[in-house]
Amino acid sequence: MGEPERFEFVAECPSARADVFLNSNMPHITRSALKKIFDGGGVRINGKTAKSSQSVRVGDRVDIVVPAAEECSAKPEAIPLDIVYQDGDLAVINKPQGMTVHMGNGNKEGTLVNALLYNLDNLSGINGVIRPGIVHRIDKDTSGLLVVAKNDAAHLSLAKQISEKTCRRQYVALLEGNLREDCGTVTTYIGRDPKDRLKMAVVPADKGRLAVTEFRVSERYSGYTLCRFDLKTGRTHQIRVHAKYLGHPIVGDPVYGIKRQKFALNGQLLHAERLEFVHPSTGERMAFTAPLPAYFAEVLGKLKK
16 A cells, blocks of 8 residues: 545635535545545544535635555456457446446445456556546446546546536436427436435435436337436436436336336346547547447337337
8 A cells, every 4th residue: 555645725616515625626536435534534624624514615725635545456357348449548348237337335246347357457546445447337237338547647537527527428218108308408416315325316405416417309109218318417326316307217227217117127228328538648539339238229129119
């Protein structure tokens, strides 16, 4: 392990919460890692230990001590990966449905991180022990594209693009029912469901984080709507929660969907089909697309008939 890193910020704008302030200034640090730093007394405002919920005023000095990243404990596994593109800075992966992105409770093997450690020569270490190279994530039962950083400079650049909303992430989903609008924008706050802490939900502003999703209908079927979503923010389960909020949950969603499903599926019909970002080294705008998985296309084929 290396030495802890110390950072100091002087607030130029007020913030309702210290954790939100630091998240905007240090987008490469995950929310869970930031929480651990707060819990360990690693954040001070004007020299006094701060809580994550403490407000930040203009002129406040915010100090944070970031522990050194531990050596990755995940083991490389010979899991085949669909690598759409890679170079010395990054790789774009088409993740299959059913694969968890990173290690967590109950997920020590078979994750994307395990596969990356075997298939790629380098990964960034900014996210420490459990998420090497992972800049952003998609749910276990969501398929499609995500970008992985091979070094810390690329990681910082890509994380900043996601934070500043210059990285475009477009998804396609099949929704239950006939969505009335042809297009629109959903703007809510998303946080833990007060009735079920394992789920996310639309909550009041003081209980969650801003979530913005643009949607556009691509095709209509009898009783179903094929819809494309553009993420403007990246909240946990954002599209799934917003689809439910619209009154049209995603087909096959075991958490937010309807109980009786017409099709035999292993998860939601949600696919990250397009990813755009600026290359960290060359400055080139890059765009990638991934075709629908066979099981998704098969359902659409049945609906067309």
